[in-house]
Amino acid sequence: MSVNVRSVAFFSGDGVRVAGDLYMNGEPDGRLKAPAIVLCQGLSGEKHKVLPDVASSFAAAGYVTLAFDYCGCGESQDRRARPYVFPSERVEDALSAIAYVAQLPFVDSGRIGLYSISYGGPVAIHAAAYDRRVRCLAVVSGPGDGPAFLASLMDPREWELLREEIEADRSKRAVTGKSALVPLTHIIRFPDSFWARYRRLGSADESESLPEAAGHAPVPMLSLESADAMMRSLPGSVMSLVAPRPILFVHGEEDDVAKPALARELFDRAAEPKQFVALPGFDHIGLDTGEGLKQQVALAQQWFDRHLKG
Structure with missing residues (x-):
């Protein structure tokens, strides 16, 4: 039976329209309700990066699988002028995605899982904390709390300067309502090893790490207001609610973007049942493509089979 992909749309908070792709193993059988998995994308926020391979694998295994563009990304509508990354709003989009899947007549609303990759990890953790319909979740290459994640990629002086910029921009916004745009790399200081690997990719769609550069900008831009919002992403604070x-x-053992130590801090706060798998020889992009992608998807599928089917 071939995987069937259907374009869908649903509404998130503030009535914004979210574009999604629903993956199914053939046409749904009205007599049997299938388990479902909602995919939470990474920083790029766009469903065409990496997630098609993930969704196709899950669908072939019998899961109704939903990939979607966060608001402000891809084909979804905007809450404000692009570009922006507001983790709390992405959580709202994920909660709406869960609600959309749960009401489908061919989905068992008591068997819904969340899969997340990279910066989607905090989104999935927050969504699971708030929505009891989530029965289990898989977090791949996820970072820790926002301040710890950003600080881990720069030296202490750089971190202090960025915090001062964010605070100054917050004061400016209180008066003008506007935020300064800066290169994404000013906020997230990807290491040289990341760029070396990124340049070897055949296509930018093989990595979920970077959003598209808007207009004629040479690199992706982001507002300091987004950086401020990223600082308030604190998945560790809701782990007990999961x-x-x-x-x-x-996690890839050699991930120097989302550091394994930060993921382990979240893992340590989680209650049983839980599992941490460190894949030797893989960095951050390594789990987005090729053998690393196959291994992490297989592990996630085994987890869902155990806790959604078993």
């Missing part, structure tokens, strides 16, 4: 839902962490 319990007792099973949670799987999968």
